[in-house]
Amino acid sequence: MKIDITGLSDIVLFVDSFYAKVQKDELIGPIFNNVIRDWQPHLEKMYMFWNAALFGVPGFKGNPFAKHAPLPLELRHFERWVLLFDETIDELFEGEMAIDAKKRAGLMASMFLNRFESMKGGADKVVV
Numbered sequence: 001m002k003i004d005i006t007g008l009s010d011i012v013l014f015v016d017s018f019y020a021k022v023q024k025d026e027l028i029g030p031i032f033n034n035v036i037r038d039w040q041p042h043l044e045k046m047y048m049f050w051n052a053a054l055f056g057v058p059g060f061k062g063n064p065f066a067k068h069a070p071l072p073l074e075l076r077h078f079e080r081w082v083l084l085f086d087e088t089i090d091e092l093f094e095g096e097m098a099i100d101a102k103k104r105a106g107l108m109a110s111m112f113l114n115r116f117e118s119m120k121g122g123a124d125k126v127v128v
Helices: 008-024 029-035 039-055 064-068 075-092 096-119
Strands: none
Touching (some): 008 029, 008 039, 008 075, 039 096, 075 096
């Protein structure tokens, strides 16, 4: 029987498992592997991010969107990211916090995608 996400040790487990999948994924792996040479600092930042997001523990500092904005990401990349994230959570956990983690990841992906779309120019947009 699976347990729910209860603290930092569970966050480390799902973050490590998730990003191991990301690194090997044929669609999004190359994008992230091209910009992240040393994964450990990124993983440690993600432990703090998810600890803050799920449990309100202070300590995360950063602007995640600013780090992703230069990347060549499209809808299909966000869909794969969410698929891998949800798959990882479902493999490891079940419960309210696991559901919340998946919901937050989906919302973050939607927000990032919307911001990516708004950055693109077009006849009805002025990019300054």
